[in-house]
Amino acid sequence: MSVENNRNVGQQDYYMVDIEDYPESNWDQFKQVVKRTFSTELFVGLWVVLREMLKFNIHTVKYPEEKLPLGPRYRAIHEMLRLMESGTERCIGCGLCEKICISDCIRMETKIDENSRKEVSEYSINFGRCIFCGYCAEVCPELAIVHGGRYENVSEQRAHYSMFDDLLTPMDTFKAGQQKEFPGFGAIIPGSDESVKKTPLAY
């Protein structure tokens, strides 16, 4: 597989599970029921539980003290990233995320600022409506809006909003070099650097 097409950026230690064939005829089904009824399969399971308990090898995750690591493509609360070089917001106010959002939960306003540049004056996501489909992150031409890992977003009301500044990487986090390039859904694919064609900039 060429590097461009390899979009699996996570760990790849998958293995096939060994599963018996499903019974196909009524006779097969009957045989299966009889076998299960009269064998001691049940006790196999109980034994595994007992054995693991005695070994104190407990698999239950003690949320919230303990949290599972998230896959890189996990889609939780959005983040707005800054440009690596200058620290300014990446979002250019193109409105594509607002347009593509299928649950219609992104709203933004743009205007011309005092330097005659386009400015995102307001931006909100209603997380009560968002279904975390990831379309916004995928459509964003600037890699500005991404899905972060914060999935704890209970609220007292069904509609609850985050504004631009809530989503934007805080300046101190950014300065500390803590802003992570987004690796998952909608991110650029590995090897993008090589496939970029340069535009001559004589101006």
Place this chain on the structure above:
Amino acid sequence: MSKQINFTIDGRSVECQSGESILDVARREGFYIPTMCYLAKATPNASCRMCVVEVEGVDGLVLSCNTPAIEGASITTESDILYKERQNIMKLYNVNHPLQCGVCDKSGECDLQNKTTEFDLAEQTFATQEQKRKKKKWGVLSYDPYLCIMCEKCTSVCNEVVGSEALYIKPGGYKSVIDNHFGDCIQCGECISVCPVGAMASSDFKYNSNAWELQKVPSACAHCSSACNLEYEVKHSGIDSSGSSEIYRVTNEDDFDSLCGAGRFGYDYENRVAIKDEKAFNSAVEAFKNADTIKFNSMITNEEALILQRLKDKNGYRLVNEEARNYQNFMNSYSSVSGTSLYSGDLQAIKDSDYVITLGSSVSRDNPMIRFALATAVNINRANVAYLHPIEDYKLENLVTQFIRYEVGSEEGVMAMLLEAFASDEAKEEQKAFFSELDMGYISGESNVNEDEIKNLKSKMLRKKSPVIVIGADVMAHPSSSNIAKMVALLEKSSEFKVVIIPTNTNTLGVSMICDLDSEEGSSVVGYNVHAATTLCALGDGDLDMPALNQQEGTFTSIDKRVVPLNAALPHAGYELNDIAIALGVESEETINYTSELPTSKGFKSVEFDSLENYYTNGGEAIRGYLLDNKKIKTKKADEAISNITELEDYNGSVIYSVDHISQFNTFTNKTHQIIDKANLIGSEQFAMAAKIKGGQKVKFMFNGKEITRVFNLDSHLKGTVARHSTFDLHDSTSSGKYRYTKVQIQEEGN
């Protein structure tokens, strides 16, 4: 004369008239030829070379936009050579083009963007030393020279279609830019609409939204009787809008049609109401039950006019709308001689004309599309344009060949002079009584129009084929309007002249044909968009809020005698006229159910609203609604006779003329945020001297029975003793139906 031509495009045989360009024929027939600089409504600039085609037997490539088709030619629009040629052109257009599609206002509908993709230019391999250029802001226009591809569409629209000659090219090879003689710019925004890239942009819209987010609502402009085709572009308002939306901009089919500044920038006049105000509604219904008169203006749809007429039929109301009644009377008198219910010309006739006379209208302000049509006539057909009016309009100086100034009030005499000059001998024989009594010397003296001026005017008629005369609002309200109407009809009947009688307000023509109007108000009046004891109003200052014309479905009857549909760009939460009608027992579920019931006896067709079409064909033909039937009217010999010219009332002293600014011409445009012209009184030195006032001073005078205070502005271009007085902010002036010239006593404010 033009003759039929047959030739083939990509192997298919097509027909056209001689003189038509290959591109026009190809597009009409559905062939695609890419262009960057072509604008169907102007002469080809031939600057882009994208439109090249191959012609069998001709060496090299041919520009299809400015090459007429010839008999038997065989044209190829697509081949490898053409693709390469076009691709190379696109490469050049992209040299140094800023990489700012992400924020550019044009992105998503940009010709450069589209064709760069179409011709598969994934990379740019060369660049040149960039020149320092300056971004400019000219009022509603913002110009970014870095984005400009120098296609010259904006300059040709400004010169040819608008006739302003404001935009021009500041030459300098690669450094060339567009510049603006700002004093000549009428802020119509045509240049914005034709610009294929984001170079000429709207200052207000700049960075406010993106093309792909806006929903287009096709409709008709509600500001004057041209009822131009436009699209309201709508999106939800800001982030905390909870469902409400707003109009972000207005666009149009810029290749074939135009909009003036009022239509393009004066769109946010909607009447926002939060809920249905039941109390106000009930008292309005009560007021209707006790009233004997409904007073209204012509800023309503045909359907509303029909509702009013039905209310009259049922409850016997008097319908009072003096402005529309003047027009109705004028048309009736006109019909009594012409034998037709409608005038013969339209805007297209003016565009196609080579000889135009306008009488009694400040066309660039009363109906801007007439001005645009004049520009086309002048620039394409080298038309001779005579502007007959008491005040010269310097905004028309590029277009008017001959200005004939007449005295205020002498319209009847001037029309008689025209008739004398242009009517056929048979017509003169027919109306012998009138012509034998005509005393040209007297008329010339009274109107101050020299007989030589008319002779000169007539001499220009030589070899002209399609003359048009445009009759304006000054004449409708003239005391002798009925006689003038008959003269107009006689001129039409007895000469080559086509006639356009400008409907004074947006739907004056519709109202005048649908409503049976009364002259006298009764004792208890309800007003619709006109102040009365109880007022229904779309401006938000009446007793019951009505939807404005951008919140309504319905139809207008335009100057082109066409019934055109309008769609609601924004919702209206309150009541509408139909609700009142239902409460009064005139029942129909929706206002638009009346569309198919418009009176067929007057030329309307029984067509459902939903089957009215509104689009342009590839060839540029507007398929909008339907044309009214021009009905034959039986004329009575007795009604036909033109009476002798009545003696003139003289207009000495200070006279003011009710006329508005170029894009600011009614209470609705006055509500919009981009049209900011202030109401004032504008006069010449001479006027100021006679009235003993100075420029910049606040003055007061009586107008329509009310005292008005205005700032007086001196205008060095103006001459004579008639000042221009804006009335767009005076609620009821549009429907007053008064003669537009008023004698006034002007006093300084504070005395």
